[in-house]
Amino acid sequence: MSEAAEHLDPAAAGPGKAAVTTVIEGLRGQLGDRLSLSQAVREQHGRGETWHATKAPDAVAFAESADEVQAIVKLCAAHKVPVIAFGTGTSLEGHVAAERGGICIDVSRMDKVLQVNPEDMDVRVEPGVRRKQLNEHLRDTGLFFPIDPGADASLGGMAATRASGTNAVRYGTMRENVLSLEAVLADGRKIRTARRARKSSAGYDLTRLLVGSEGTLGIITEITLKLYGIPEAVSAAVCPFASLEGAVATTIETIQSGIPVARIEILDDVQMQDLNAYSGLSLPERDTLFLEFHGTQASVKEQAQLVQEIAAANGGEDFQWTTKPEARTQLWQARHDAAYAAKAAVPGGQLWATDVCVPISRLAECIMQTKQDLQESFLRAPIVGHVGDGNFHVAFVLRPDHPEEFEEATRINDRLIQRALSMDGTCTGEHGVGNGKIKYLNAELGESVSVMRQIKLALDPDNILNPGKIVPV
The missing domain is CATH 3.30.43.10 (Uridine Diphospho-n-acetylenolpyruvylglucosamine Reductase, domain 2)
Incomplete structure (x- = not known):
């Protein structure tokens, strides 16, 4: 043999x-x-x-x-x-x-930045290029790529899962920032979905079809991405609140007021306890907003002042903001480490991170009901999220030798997703479907799932591309 x-x-x-x-x-x-x-x-x-x-x-x-x-x-x-x-x-x-x-x-060895077009503000990369690697490569051009899911993920994977992250409230998700893809289909054909033009009416939008397809329709071999000018000024702010409801209300009012925040993240009191322990911070262990503002020196100052006023009216206290790069870096590194901080709080625990997204008018209701579920449970699970676009996460950390914890997390997760769907939201704002959320798609999309299945079988009749993901075949 x-x-x-x-x-x-x-x-x-x-x-x-x-x-x-x-x-x-x-x-x-x-x-x-x-x-x-x-x-x-x-x-x-x-x-x-x-x-x-x-x-x-x-x-x-x-x-x-x-x-x-x-x-x-x-x-x-x-x-x-x-x-x-x-x-x-x-x-x-x-x-x-x-x-x-x-x-x-x-594809991690396919990690070349192939072409930067500063005048057109776009870049062509191989799928193994990581987001931090790309921004380091762009440093001297005055441009940057803003999509930031936290992990130093590959851009091919980010396109395949339609990633977003902390900057999505201002810059959008991968869906809005991929101009074109090269991909290999299930039969071995290599296609390019579009040219570099910023808009086109030429046929079906194959780019958007493949973005978020999780490797079930084609394997991405090249990506053309939009870039943005590095802002003249950047400031970050932290504001603890007397209540979680006040932090959510501040988020909603900030967005509805048209203040162009670049980042607005919520971390509940449990998450703040974990962050302080993991990242060596000494922030108040209360429900907190992390924010970031991009623009000119004057506009950044104005944005911070406006949000400070909104926060104060909703129980926000000790609003602090800074333009110092080292302070901003420390703050956002701590935010990106939130899942690892939660995991570290339960020795031997395994992370189960789930997410939903709802219309922003229902955000407060969804988060508060979820917090109530967690307070009534024996599980310790922090809430953290990109609340500027209605997306938040619950991080369950489960001990493998305690099956009752998995059962309880499943119960709470099911309630969370059904709650989000009842509010005209989605079972996943950015994590994707994979095999973890297949069972919720019919409830969310109904007959559209059968159309997805038809597309899958048309492009991959033998079901060889990442079988068992998104739609069962």
């Missing part, structure tokens, strides 16, 4: 052991030592950052070019072997789990 066949599960459904073995042997000839069958490597590529079960692929192929991705997909398509794309593994809803085994294509 060959090494390629030894580790395969004889009970595996789908393509069959012989087909997978044939593909692995073929890829070994193409990639050499860039094809890994190591159990540790395979398991690393079969999990994201949360509690979802690890489901390892049969092999991991480290691609270095779009042509290699195309060749791998063609070989897998010929034998009907599943293909799962992998960037950095920072997803939260089981996106990279190899539900039916197959080949994981790791």
Whole structure:
């Protein structure tokens, strides 16, 4: 028996052991030592950052070019072997789990910034480029890429999951900031979805179809992104509140007043306790808003003053703002570490981060009812969120040897999602569907799910691209 066949599960459904073995042997000839069958490597590529079960692929192929991705997909398509794309593994809803085994294509070595067009304010990159890497590359151009999901994710993964993050309230999500994609389809065809023009009426919008498709319709091999001018002035602010309701009310009034905040994040009292312990801060352990303002020196000052007035009217106290880069960096690093801070508060715990998004007029109601559920529960789970666009998260940290905690988190999560749907919201504002939220799509979208299934089968009739995600086939 060959090494390629030894580790395969004889009970595996789908393509069959012989087909997978044939593909692995073929890829070994193409990639050499860039094809890994190591159990540790395979398991690393079969999990994201949360509690979802690890489901390892049969092999991991480290691609270095779009042509290699195309060749791998063609070989897998010929034998009907599943293909799962992998960037950095920072997803939260089981996106990279190899539900039916197959080949994981790791694109992290495709990490070149291919073309910067300063006059047009756009950039062309390979999918393995990370967001921090891109902004470091752009530093001397006066431009930056604002989408910031927290993790130093790959841009290919961010496009595939339609990521957003802390800056979305001002700059939008990946949906608004991807101009064009190059992708390899399930049959091995390589397509480009659009040109660099800022708008087009030429045919179906394939770019938006692939953004957020989570690797189920094509594997992204190149991305063209919008860029923005680095603002003249940036200031950050922190404001604790007497109540969570006051913090949410300040958010709603700020947005409805048209104040162009770049970031407005809510952290409840539990999250602030965890942050102080994890990040070495000494902020008040109360429900708090973190804010950031972009613009000219005068406009940034004006924005901060206006929000301070709104906050004061809603029980905000000790509103502090600063333009010092080091203070801003410390603040937002702490915010990005919120999930890790929550996890650290429960030794041995596993993170289950969930999110919903509702119309901003229903935000206060949704958050307060969720907080009530958590206060009545034996679980300790902080609330944190990008409340400027109605999106917030609950971070459950569960101990694997306490099944009652998982059952309780499932109950609260179900209530949270049904609550959001009843408010005309969504089961996921930015985490995506993966395999974690499939069961909620019918309730949210109804017959549209069957249309999604038709699109999936039209582009991937053998269901080889990341099977088991978004819609069951």
